[in-house]
Amino acid sequence: xxxxxxxEYSSRRGVATHPYPEKPFEVDELYRGRPVLDASxxxxxxxxxxxxxxxxxxxxxxxxxxxRRWTICYDRCIFxxxxxxxxxxxxxxxxREFELAARSREDLTVVAExxxxxxxxxNSYLDxxxxxxxxxxxxxxxxxxxxxxxxxxxxxxxxxKCRRSFFVEKLGEATRGG
Amino acid sequence: xxxxxxxxxxxTSVEKLEEEVRRKIFDTLKRSLYVLRVDTGSCNGCxxxxxxxxxxxxxxxxFGIKLVISPRHADALLVTGPVTRQYRPVLERVxxxxxxxxxxxxxxxxxxxxxxxxxxxxxxxxxxxxxxxxVYVPGCPPHPIAILHGILVALDVLKQKMKKVSYREEKPxxxxxxxxxxxxxxxxxxxxxxxxxxxxxxxxxxRKYLGYLYGARIAKDYLAILxxxxxxxxxxxxxxxxxxxxxxxxxxxxxxxxxxKVVEKYFAQKQ
Numbered sequence: 294x295x296x297x298x299x300x301e302y303s304s305r306r307g308v309a310t311h312p313y314p315e316k317p318f319e320v321d322e323l324y325r326g327r328p329v330l331d332a333s334x335x336x337x338x339x340x341x342x343x344x345x346x347x348x349x350x351x352x353x354x355x356x357x358x359x360x361r362r363w364t365i366c367y368d369r370c371i372f373x374x375x376x377x378x379x380x381x382x383x384x385x386x387x388x389r390e391f392e393l394a395a396r397s398r399e400d401l402t403v404v405a406e407x408x409x410x411x412x413x414x415x416n417s418y419l420d421x422x423x424x425x426x427x428x429x430x431x432x433x434x435x436x437x438x439x440x441x442x443x444x445x446x447x448x449x450x451x452x453x454k455c456r457r458s459f460f461v462e463k464l465g466e467a468t469r470g471g
Numbered sequence: 472x473x474x475x476x477x478x479x480x481x482x483t484s485v486e487k488l489e490e491e492v493r494r495k496i497f498d499t500l501k502r503s504l505y506v507l508r509v510d511t512g513s514c515n516g517c518x519x520x521x522x523x524x525x526x527x528x529x530x531x532x533x534f535g536i537k538l539v540i541s542p543r544h545a546d547a548l549l550v551t552g553p554v555t556r557q558y559r560p561v562l563e564r565v566x567x568x569x570x571x572x573x574x575x576x577x578x579x580x581x582x583x584x585x586x587x588x589x590x591x592x593x594x595x596x597x598x599x600x601x602x603x604x605x606v607y608v609p610g611c612p613p614h615p616i617a618i619l620h621g622i623l624v625a626l627d628v629l630k631q632k633m634k635k636v637s638y639r640e641e642k643p644x645x646x647x648x649x650x651x652x653x654x655x656x657x658x659x660x661x662x663x664x665x666x667x668x669x670x671x672x673x674x675x676x677x678r679k680y681l682g683y684l685y686g687a688r689i690a691k692d693y694l695a696i697l698x699x700x701x702x703x704x705x706x707x708x709x710x711x712x713x714x715x716x717x718x719x720x721x722x723x724x725x726x727x728x729x730x731x732k733v734v735e736k737y738f739a740q741k742q
Contacts, residue, residue: 369584394621
């Protein structure tokens with residue numbers, strides 16, 4: 294009897310198979326799919342490259358071309374959302390796209406290039422992008438460190454060598470003065 | 472019977488498409504597409520998803536795709552795992568044993584590029600370092616539908632959706648913009664002037680209790696409210712909206728209470 298009931302039940306319930314290629318498959322709202330970079334927001338700081346467990350996000354500084362190059366190849370991305378967690382400007386977020394099959398690795402790559410800032414003293418390239426310097430200055434304006442803020446803002450537009458020499462100069466002035 | 476409403480009705484067009492795929496496979500092979508699953512040191516996450524793809528909900532067999540256990544029968548190899556050094560000769564032998572023409576599909580982050588073990592001494596780091604790969608299916612593990620999509624891309628039934636994207640900055644002054652919640656820090660019209668330290672404390676407190684995803688959402692809503700109110704009493708009243716938006720979840724209420732304390736403590740210290 295129970296078998297007949299089962300047949301009756303399944304015929305009443307219909308086919309459970311999802312009509313996939315015909316209709317798009319709806320995944321859960323919190324599904325972690327492809328991480329998408331919003332290149333108009335990114336500052337190229339490299340926090341995501343530091344956090345990425347599979348090291349599939351890379352940030353390199355190209356001093357010859359004067360760009361900061363952000364690359365991701367989705368082939369070994371494990372969709373852990375660490376990049377979304379650490380991003381200071383919320384530029385990278387995980388979407389719900391999951392149909393990532395591709396015939397070559399080239400198709401799975403995203404590249405974004407940001408121009409490097411230049412040093413205010415020696416005019417050589419900085420290690421960070423123009424956007425990064427701009428954000429640092431904006432945040433310093435909003436900071437409570439009012440007294441040393443202006444001093445710190447000078448350091449943001451200098452390369453490491455000029456920073457060092459500038460600091461030593463300042464230190465010399467302070468000790469001579471005192 | 473509540474489950475019944477979730478069943479997506481199958482149309483005649485999807486059956487037609489399945490028939491087309493079956494016809495296409497039959498015309499070239501004179502039988503079903505036989506797929507061999509090769510586990511080259513996988514954690515079995517991808518295997519679970521491959522078997523889920525065989526379940527009635529996704530059902531790859533409706534396209535005439537069938538799992539076999541011998542490489543001599545196989546037309547396609549579904550390779551998972553980062554290819555351990557021990558498994559490399561076996562994978563090469565399996566590839567040689569498979570009769571031509573054959574398709575190799577790398578399933579999962581490990582098979583595509585080595586995953587988190589890509590530079591380990593014990594693995595080769597990806598199937599394509601050993602045998603040529605036709606289709607990559609990234610994911611850790613990939614969704615059963617993604618595996619099905621990968622097989623259908625390999626059969627030229629569906630088109631791949633991914634494409635290389637490259638972005639190049641031309642005018643850095645104009646192209647850059649800020650996104651919420653960080654843009655709320657630079658709001659000019661806000662009655663309460665916010666500092667970077669207050670912003671940081673709010674975001675960190677919300678994250679500490681709720682994690683990165685919900686924490687960021689609550690912090691975003693809270694900062695939006697903070698940008699509109701004039702006094703701290705108003706803030707206390709307005710922040711109840713967040714709790715009500717979350718169906719008066721007691722956990723959210725507690726976190727909002729903590730955020731209110733952070734703001735009050737900050738302004739008490741300032742005075």
